[in-house]
Amino acid sequence: MAAKLYFLACLTAVTFLFHFTNARNAPSVTSINNSTFSQNYTHVCDPSRFSYLGLNMKDFAFCDSSLPYEVRVKDLIDRMTLNEKSGQIGDIASGVPRLGLPEYIWWSEALHGVSSVGDGATFFNDVVPGATSFPTIWVVKHFFFFLFFQAVSTEARAMYNLGQAGLTFWSPNINVVRDPRWGRALETPGEDPFVVGEYGSNYVRGLQDVHGTENATDLNSRPLKVAACCKHYAAYDVDNWLGVDRYHFDAQVTEQDMKETFLRPFEMCVKEGDVTSVMCSYNKVNGIPTCLDTNLLKNTVRGEWNLHGYIVSDCDSIEVIIDDQKWLNDGPEDAVAQALKAGYSVTMGKVKEEVIDRALKNLYIVLMRLGFFDGSPHFEKLGKGDVCSDKHMELAADAAREGIVLLKNANETLPLNSRKIKTIAVVGPHANATKAMIGNYAGTPCRYTAPIDGFSKFGKVIYETGCGDVLCKNESLIFPAVRAAKKADVTILVVGLDLTVEAESLDRMNLLLPGYQNQLINQVASESKGPVILVVMSAGGVDISFARDSPNIQAIIWAGYPGQEGGHAIADVVFGRHNPGGKLPLTWFENEYTDMLPMTSMPLRPIDALGYPGRTYKFYNGSTVYPFGYGLSYTNFTYKLTSSTKSLHIDWSKSHHCRDLNYTDGSYKPGCPAILIDDLKSCDDHNVDIELEVENIGERDGKDVVMVYWSPPREIAEAPIKQLIAFKRIFVRVGESQKVSFRLNACKSFEIINYRGYSLLPSGGGKIVIGDNLVSTAIHVHFQR
Template structure:
């Protein structure tokens, strides 16, 4: 006899299929039956794919404001690396049939004469034989762009990496090409996960680094637009694609701008890029997030790892400069508890103040009425129009042993013209934004003081959470 009764399985299946029927999973797709390639591959959809790639690109290094490059000064471009002519590698896992591909070579050829050298025979880069021709090309070109990284032969479903390094001779290719390049050197990384590129980060011959992820079918065009700082945003604001972009990226679009303008990069890293030694600090089969000091286990994610990194979560440079200042705040939560709402205990570190009511179970609260409001002004103090992803973090009261270092609770992307400012408003649900999960798996709202941080601590706003019995 099995551990689960057949009647229990039947009950679960009934619930599952009831939901599927309500969602229309068995109604067919009559609205989409007559759609074909012309509908899917419209100019608007191609532009959407390009814009998604542009907004996802992250600027990691930009010494002496090397980027964006000037098409008036740069006439010849050495495009080198295993991903220089990438097509299918750009779409990663679980992709549909692309309308077409625009490789990095295709995109960059719109801005100058391209000199293409592979440098490596694929991302595994098992020999050095193609490095010298790449060095020769870089020594002649006005600028060198190295496009390298990973692909599905290295990282994929059921295929995990054993380290955080780029494979084979790729790092040697990059360093040797950068050493002999006549002009500025730009490195473009394609990968899903983080890679330890400390060698490139610290190399004075490498002036700029951008991470493109797997940028999709129009990735080459997006990379070129970012490298040269140019694209036509008027298309985005003049059609239904604006609505699509607002839905996907929370974009505030500025209308009535000139057809061609200098585009700023504003992407942020969605994951921590660890140093390669990190893989030796913990068993890769362990999914535990919190650190274990007795085992020398450092913890996972930006929430719990506080060691050195190649690039931290949320990192991303810009072609311009932004400042933040608060406009208004509603930063106190005074919550009245009834007789059915009970205080829950939390573990505090030695010497820390422990309030009489440390926390309350979130499921016991009416969360929709407990909100913190914050309005800030984002000023563009640079000389270039640009977009900024404003990231809002929450840190709970210091001393709570089970709380993360910080956690991302909101973000918005805003476009700001040079010398101008825009106001952003954030409304944070207290339960969703300030709650923590303890070691037993319960979601709790802790009492006491905490803080909201904008960006990397550029602006800090204190928040107070108080629980009361009886009238407030």
């Protein structure tokens, strides 16, 4: 009995919170799974479907579309027995045949395209053999966030209509890349919490929004195209490093770092993206498993941020809490009960039945909003022709082009002149990359265009691997690659990492290219007849300072993991069909950085007593291979500040008090260092306006990402060196200029999080910096009663 009870307890918790691998072993139920259901009916409340089941749909108020969702959902839940309710709270909901409620599989993925990862809700076959696979890494580009995921959701909805996909997708990953060794860097948009939050909220909007209903006032009834899930909440960025794994890791995080870095993307995802789900992570935070933390879940996600949806645990989290973390020596029932009280789903008698009902309400309202019960007229005509369409595949190619970052271009070697190039040596372990280009959480792509395919459009390709794979464990294949480079007019070296080096459950030990890749690069570059272009495929940064400084390597390109159209995108950039404008979403550290501090040290600020340097561009001031936000173009832009607010006078109530901040020794400390942002009457009234003129003084039309940073008053101790507060992507033709304006809200842009976790607005002089210190302007904040 104990074993059975353990299984059922875990299963009930799993559902929308704990997806549990043993859910597949649940007792079988006479029901209709996602696939069969979708192939025959587009929604639950179809009269012909109920007739087929021998039921009268008019007997069930939950199918009365004239009633509010809450009324309908209450009717559905009230009709269920406790056992039936328990069967709906795992990631595979069993359904209730006597009520005409079909089985539903909640777990689907769509990190960069519709994925086949999950419990079988989404799959490929002869009807839909593949879906568009987009790049996995995103840089600072607002425009593509929405278009990219709008295409993904269209394909997902089309596949749902064909019985080959679910409606709930547990993506995106919006964890900040705190440490350059993290194996899951390929899933996230970088190290800056503001950029990650912008990415997350735009991802969610692209996936969820139904045109014309984006600004609905009742968020609990706002229609959804498909449902997204922001994960993994929170302070999760250690997978498996030197014997420390994510199941046992206890992240010791200050209130300052938690609010400033780890929570900000999730807050933006919920508040600005209106995401329907948040997934908690495996790890503990300050001794408490995140999936049992009432403050993080109930008080913050549901309370302060007002989530309109459900909370889900990561795979097997309850089992991890019991078996691996041994939390308070709880048995399965106790762990499940605690999880429910923290903000989850379901129980085995340790909590009141009304707690289960609230969890089910959150779940079924989401399914109502998705049209699972009533259908979605906006999307019912989507079908096979909307998956892998020419439009989507071109968008994937364009996204890959936009994401490419030009790191080096000595003597303007690039772009190459195709009229002068007859033979192209394409060598290296990624020269013929296919699956490596799409990373993890992938489905079957529509097609692959490897680098050798892309370059074959521009000349005769001589292909050599140079290494057996990215691990490059021996040098036996280097000589053929050198020989190819001696014969060609230009050599393209395509190197990097893949899922054998950086992946979920696999953190990196160093920041070097694996094995003999450095030797391959140096030997090929020293013997090449023509110019050498180095192309790096990776998610995390790699220490290629030797190549950066080598006179034998004329240009360096970072392609990330560029998706199914990666080969075309890389070749188009090299030969000038596309002018690169991408920016690095991560600092590329020198390899020695990893010897300075353990991956398990969570603080972002330097720890002087231990000699630990700061993390990310916000707190690290040492030398780098390439800095965050770095990226060249085939043209040149100049910035000219045309107007800016110089000072901000803020009135505040006499009943409120000044707040203290730590200042560096010997520096001037204002009489009122800061005020609590929550004490201000209205943050909307406190704005700084800046305008600049961006001129293209080069010889090619091009795109630029205008990045705006704020440097807090330098006297404030432990403040960020600078932090990104705004960005815009613009296109400027040769010889022309474009004016770009920003309205910066002081409460959001100039916020300082103190060591107690309070959001403060500091007084004194700060500085707004645009680009790489190309333009800056001082801004003074004054408080007055």
